[in-house]
Amino acid sequence: MKNEHVAFGIDIGGTNTKIGLFDKSGNLLLSHTLPTDKTVSPEQFIEHLAQESQRLLSVDLKIELGDSRILGLGAGAPVANYYTGRIEHAPNLGWTNVALRDLFQQKFKCLAVIENDANLAAIGENRWGAGKDLKDFILITLGTGVGTGLILDGKLYRGNNALGAEGGHIIIPNDKKRLCSCGGMNHLESFLSAKGIKQTIQELTGEEWKIEKLGTLFREKDLKATTIINTIAEELATGLVSIGVLFGPQAFVIGGGVSKLGDSFNQVVKKKMDELIHFSLKGKINIVTASLSSEKGAIYGGAAHIFDEVLK
Numbered sequence: 001m002k003n004e005h006v007a008f009g010i011d012i013g014g015t016n017t018k019i020g021l022f023d024k025s026g027n028l029l030l031s032h033t034l035p036t037d038k039t040v041s042p043e044q045f046i047e048h049l050a051q052e053s054q055r056l057l058s059v060d061l062k063i064e065l066g067d068s069r070i071l072g073l074g075a076g077a078p079v080a081n082y083y084t085g086r087i088e089h090a091p092n093l094g095w096t097n098v099a100l101r102d103l104f105q106q107k108f109k110c111l112a113v114i115e116n117d118a119n120l121a122a123i124g125e126n127r128w129g130a131g132k133d134l135k136d137f138i139l140i141t142l143g144t145g146v147g148t149g150l151i152l153d154g155k156l157y158r159g160n161n162a163l164g165a166e167g168g169h170i171i172i173p174n175d176k177k178r179l180c181s182c183g184g185m186n187h188l189e190s191f192l193s194a195k196g197i198k199q200t201i202q203e204l205t206g207e208e209w210k211i212e213k214l215g216t217l218f219r220e221k222d223l224k225a226t227t228i229i230n231t232i233a234e235e236l237a238t239g240l241v242s243i244g245v246l247f248g249p250q251a252f253v254i255g256g257g258v259s260k261l262g263d264s265f266n267q268v269v270k271k272k273m274d275e276l277i278h279f280s281l282k283g284k285i286n287i288v289t290a291s292l293s294s295e296k297g298a299i300y301g302g303a304a305h306i307f308d309e310v311l312k
């Protein structure tokens with residue numbers, strides 16, 4: 001490896017964990033995905049991640065963990081707290097009171113920061129992606145869950161004790177009654193998570209569709225697909241209106257699996273949002289698709305976070 005700085009980005013998800021090593025320009029030098037093993041302790045799992053990373057480093061770049069060119073590691077995980085460096089309780093992982101930042105620093109022998117995954121994805125888009133030229137935007141990941149990351153005045157906003165900016169759990173007025181994974185009722189996540197969208201499709205058609213099929217048929221102007229898109233776009237737009245009037249962002253950046261629906265979906269959401277939003281904001285907020293990988297956005301953000309922290 002040349003004499004350049006690199007950083008790790010890691011995303012611990014409920015099913016899989018992704019590891020990437022990046023240079024300062026956001027080039028992905030190494031990457032690996034492995035199952036999140038919930039049968040072992042968090043300490044054993046992070047040790048396993050370090051061993052896997054060491055193996056990749058030795059084979060591909062001929063360097064060791066602890067090398068001074070590795071500036072650090074930024075990791076995303078559900079409800080990871082940047083300020084305390086801990087995960088208090090993550091039901092998806094079965095982890096309680098884990099000193100995750102310390103574990104990473106010990107096992108990877110470098111500086112580490114942790115964040116919730118949507119925050120990291122927002123940092124990544126801000127440095128290298130669709131939010132590169134924006135100073136006020138909100139990243140919204142529509143995947144297994146719904147997460148939001150707020151970049152306000154060019155900086156990530158976390159709220160008190162890193163517990164803010166959870167736009168997936170704002171309440172959406174709707175005649176349906178949908179229980180959210182958090183136990184709340186009619187939260188944005190109960191409609192726009194993968195499970196929520198699946199339920200909506202089932203209610204409207206009695207069938208099971210994948211996002212790709214929905215996208216293709218919608219572009220072909222299929223009637224059923226159009227009805228589904230109009231329904232989920234309206235539910236999303238209702239949530240974006242509430243978030244939009246609070247922060248007045250330049251754009252919403254859509255990430256996660258639903259971003260595969262692309263610009264034709266964004267335009268429907270924007271039209272609905274403009275119908276519902278306060279007159280002063282009509283036409284003023286763009287909706288764009290995240291430009292970093294829909295699966296790997298958070299690992300880019302992890303590395304970007306380190307370059308921002310260390311080189312600032």
Ligand SMILES: [Zn+2]
Nearest residue numbers: 169180182187
């Ligand atoms: Zn909720």
